[in-house]
Amino acid sequence: MKKLILLFVVLPLMTSPLAAVADELDTPAVAKPGEMIVEVNGVVCSICAKGLQKNLAKLDFNSPVISKKSGVKIDIRSGRLVMYRDPKKPIDFDGILTAVKKGGFELNKLYMHLTGSLESVNGKWLLSEKEGPNKFGFANAPTGLTKSN
Missing domain, CATH: 2.20.25 (N-terminal domain of TfIIb)
Incomplete structure (x- = not known):
């Protein structure tokens, strides 16, 4: 009986963070001026995310303002990457798609403030x-x- 009670107490605690992440993904991202938010499917760990972060940081229109190392900030829980772009340079949408696919992920959405x-x-x-x-x-x-x- 104690095991059954423990199951009913622990199970909701374990699944509530998953529900919070699902709610977060349903909420559209709001990009600030100069930001581009890239939402991808399949980011589950920081090692995977680092490769994607490196690929996106190589793009020419990217500006290293957010992070001196890469210019890309990532939130693994939501699968969203924030890039600061140089508005004087053309955006390479094909480059973004290639970088995401090269990392083994799927591009879901892209948010910008224009x-x-x-x-x-x-x-x-x-x-x-x-x-x-x-x-x-x-x-x-x-x-x-x-x-x-």
Whole structure:
């Protein structure tokens, strides 16, 4: 009987951290200006994460502001890596994907804080970054957008 009671007391304590991590993953990340948050599936230990961190730190647009060693900060529990990027350099999205795959992981989501201006080009809306060469197209832009002068 004592074993059964112990099981009912210990089991909820063991599974509650797992529920907290699941809730954390459902919450969208919020990137600060200059940050890029890369969310990957499959990061389970710090050794695995270090390889991925090294691969991402080699990318040219990365700026070593967050960590002097790599420029990439990682949270293993959420599988999110925070990179500080140089806004004056183009973002290498293919490089990010290659670095994640090379580490044996799967890219889940990417979060960025963008500041810039909207412009309409051939009926498509683009966001031109304020300080850099990057332009981002909107897949499902609202039809009510109008260009103001």
